[in-house]
Amino acid sequence: MVIQGDALNSLLSVPDQSVQLTFTSPPYYNARDYSTYPSYEFYLDSLCEVFREVHRVTAEGRFLVVNTSPVIVPRAGRQHESHRFAIPFDLHPRLTAMGWKFIDDIIWKKPAGAAKPRNSGFVVHRQPLTYKANAVTEYVMVYRKQSHRLIDWNLRQYPLDVREDSRVPDGFEATNVWDIDPAHDSVHSAVFPESLCERVIRYYSMIGDLVLDPFAGSGTLGAAAVGLSRDFLLLEINEEYVSRIISRLGLVARAIHLGDWRPHGHDHD
Numbered sequence: 001m002v003i004q005g006d007a008l009n010s011l012l013s014v015p016d017q018s019v020q021l022t023f024t025s026p027p028y029y030n031a032r033d034y035s036t037y038p039s040y041e042f043y044l045d046s047l048c049e050v051f052r053e054v055h056r057v058t059a060e061g062r063f064l065v066v067n068t069s070p071v072i073v074p075r076a077g078r079q080h081e082s083h084r085f086a087i088p089f090d091l092h093p094r095l096t097a098m099g100w101k102f103i104d105d106i107i108w109k110k111p112a113g114a115a116k117p118r119n120s121g122f123v124v125h126r127q128p129l130t131y132k133a134n135a136v137t138e139y140v141m142v143y144r145k146q147s148h149r150l151i152d153w154n155l156r157q158y159p160l161d162v163r164e165d166s167r168v169p170d171g172f173e174a175t176n177v178w179d180i181d182p183a184h185d186s187v188h189s190a191v192f193p194e195s196l197c198e199r200v201i202r203y204y205s206m207i208g209d210l211v212l213d214p215f216a217g218s219g220t221l222g223a224a225a226v227g228l229s230r231d232f233l234l235l236e237i238n239e240e241y242v243s244r245i246i247s248r249l250g251l252v253a254r255a256i257h258l259g260d261w262r263p264h265g266h267d268h269d
């Protein structure tokens, strides 16, 4: 299902503990045309309101995976400095404080050619102190909704055939550095590679689960979910991107009455 609207408003209508996995890449802080926030604190607070609702709708012991990276807000002119914001590090303590238990820090590594050059001045003058690394990585931070129950308890909620069918096939990534090429889309400027979504879905959900992306963009998570026999719930504020999701996933646009909507789940006792 796809819902057009503000993520927080849409989430308010989603029942408690109805989602098994969230994977999302939130809007960048003022680094793209679709995000303009009055301050960095306001930006972090807005994201946290959404992640608090995601916590409520997530089933006990299930996962939230967040893709972010530091962003640069360009300088206003030659007399000014650009500003780099360490979003993953600033978000992390806020997420753990609201009940998300830290599980893993995965590094998504892109090829060197994918980086936006930051060191052109340094390359010419080689002056110490002016060095800047070209960023080829993003963070994929993994959290679990706090629970006194072990993961085994989560697995035992599923019938044996679902557990068997959900087994991760050979060739899985054993380290926390994932080499994946970036993806491009004709409509959206910052999309997930489908293979990144596939890994996250395979490693952190079971067949038949409901996966959520509250900042869905072009809907890559939904496309990957369909291929892996999971249900999806995509929230996106931008009408053009919602149209892209609908055409990409071959969905039929229709009025949605959330009051009538009940996602199925396996984790309820």
Ligand SMILES: C[S@@+](CC[C@H](N)C(=O)[O-])C[C@H]1O[C@@H](n2cnc3c(N)ncnc32)[C@H](O)[C@@H]1O
Pocket (backbone or CB within 6 Å): 005, 006, 007, 008, 024, 025, 026, 027, 028, 034, 188, 190, 191, 192, 193, 214, 215, 216, 217, 218, 219, 220, 221, 235, 236, 237, 238, 241
């Ligand atoms: C980094 S993009 C996500 C791209 C997505 N992972 C994909 O594969 O296409 C973040 C998205 O969040 C959306 N967004 C920003 N604020 C939002 C809000 N309050 N509620 C819902 N979506 C929002 C933006 O329109 C943008 O498409």
